[in-house]
Amino acid sequence: MANAYMIGNQAIVQRCLAAKSEWDAKASMIWGAFLKMFIPMLVLFPGLIAIALHPGMEDGDNAFPLLVKELLPAGWGLVGLMFAALLAGLMSSIDSMLNSTATLWTKDIYEKYIRKDATDRHYLIVGRMATIVLLIFGVITSPVSQYFEGIYVAIQTFLSFFQGPVFSVLMLGIFWRGTTQWGGLFGLLGGITVSALLYIFKGYLFEIEDPFLYVSWWSFLAGLVIAIVVSLFTRPHPDERLYGLVYRLPEPKPNTAQVGA
Amino acid sequence: MLKAILNALRYVLNFEWLAGVSIGAAKNVFLVLFVLIGILVLLIPNDYIYKGLKKRKWWLNLKLWALGDLAFIFITYYIF
Numbered sequence: 001m002a003n004a005y006m007i008g009n010q011a012i013v014q015r016c017l018a019a020k021s022e023w024d025a026k027a028s029m030i031w032g033a034f035l036k037m038f039i040p041m042l043v044l045f046p047g048l049i050a051i052a053l054h055p056g057m058e059d060g061d062n063a064f065p066l067l068v069k070e071l072l073p074a075g076w077g078l079v080g081l082m083f084a085a086l087l088a089g090l091m092s093s094i095d096s097m098l099n100s101t102a103t104l105w106t107k108d109i110y111e112k113y114i115r116k117d118a119t120d121r122h123y124l125i126v127g128r129m130a131t132i133v134l135l136i137f138g139v140i141t142s143p144v145s146q147y148f149e150g151i152y153v154a155i156q157t158f159l160s161f162f163q164g165p166v167f168s169v170l171m172l173g174i175f176w177r178g179t180t181q182w183g184g185l186f187g188l189l190g191g192i193t194v195s196a197l198l199y200i201f202k203g204y205l206f207e208i209e210d211p212f213l214y215v216s217w218w219s220f221l222a223g224l225v226i227a228i229v230v231s232l233f234t235r236p237h238p239d240e241r242l243y244g245l246v247y248r249l250p251e252p253k254p255n256t257a258q259v260g261a
Numbered sequence: 262m263l264k265a266i267l268n269a270l271r272y273v274l275n276f277e278w279l280a281g282v283s284i285g286a287a288k289n290v291f292l293v294l295f296v297l298i299g300i301l302v303l304l305i306p307n308d309y310i311y312k313g314l315k316k317r318k319w320w321l322n323l324k325l326w327a328l329g330d331l332a333f334i335f336i337t338y339y340i341f
Contacts, residue, residue, distance in 0.1 A: 021313030023323070030326040037334055196272075204267060207275050218274060 001216040002036060004167035010100035011093070043152075060150045094138075102130040120136025153210050157199070160212040164220030172227050177246045179227065180234045187227025188254075195219035288338060295335045302327045 006012060006029065019025035035178055050063035057063060072078045095260070105180040115122070148154035168191060169184045198205060198215045243249055272278060279287075302324055310323050319325070 023311065023313035023321070025313075026310075026323050027326065028322055034330050034333065037330070037337070114296060205271060205274050207271070214274060214276075 001160075001163055001167070001213065001220070004163035004216065005034060006036065007235070008163060008167040008170045010104060011096040014100045014103065033210040055207065060152075060207055098131050098134050098138075102127045105130045149210060153212070157210065157215075160215040160219070161192060161195040161199070162212055164195065164216040164218070165189075165223035168220045168223035169227055173225060173232075173245065174247050176228075176231075177239070177242055178231050178236050180231045180236055182234045183227040183229075183231030186230040187223040190226035191219045191223025194222040291338055292335060295331050295338070299328055299331050302331070 011034070014023040016028060019028060046064055046067055047060070049071075050060075050067055054063075054066065057066075066116060068079055068082050072082060106123050110126055110130075111118075111123060145151050145154040148157060165188050169179075169187045172179045172187070173184060195215050197209070198218060202211055202215075205211075207213075239249060243251060305324065307317075307322075307324075311317050311321070314321060
């Protein structure tokens, strides 16, 4: 489901939209995919080292700070450098997420349904206020992670609710011209519902304690099936509306009668 | 009845139906998948690849970059 993050996550997509050109956006994604391949190693190795050094460690979230404290030589500034890098990475991720969520709220909900004809400055202020509210919400809800085995599991569990259904609808919309807005909506809502049900009944349905990858995959499949079925029963969009959105859809031919006139 | 449905669901959801597939066979499936993705990459039109660039240089061909990524993951899977 790494594809769901690299292709479907708004924080990543928004970075591509800020690229200098279409080529730069594509190149950044391929470069990102290359770096992403090292993530399993970067995540696994510190954990394995920590288990080897401290076999009785109870809280996995303590592994990384403990390794930094014990293994990095003191007096060279390396510990400070490591935490500066950690904070820089964290801030970069958090500001991307806040920015993308504030954009989604302002552009897709506030501007569309609450106040349509306001000035750009108004929307800018709304976006900034949304960022502050989201940040406060994030701080208030952060203790929720203590109910999970670790922060990593908490993040993956929350992601698993949405990334499968979002990715299914996105892929279908890009590669199948028959996808309709109702198909997308029902696929998304149906997929999220399946995720929630799988998580609620995980004790009865799964053999492992934290089945976030299973939930992601099955909700992806559920979203895909629901979106296809609903799309087949609803009126398809005309090609003119889909050009530029659906992969390899031929450009609509100009109306010859109008050109002649 | 309910127990039978639950067992069937568990069988499907936990991928128990794939338990008979050996690790070697699963690895081969992924290797074939990477090759197929590579073929799809090669089929992408060059005009689409170079969109947004003023000059076309061979090292800016993103097909090569993508094939490099695929080669890396293919070799990793092949070795391990």
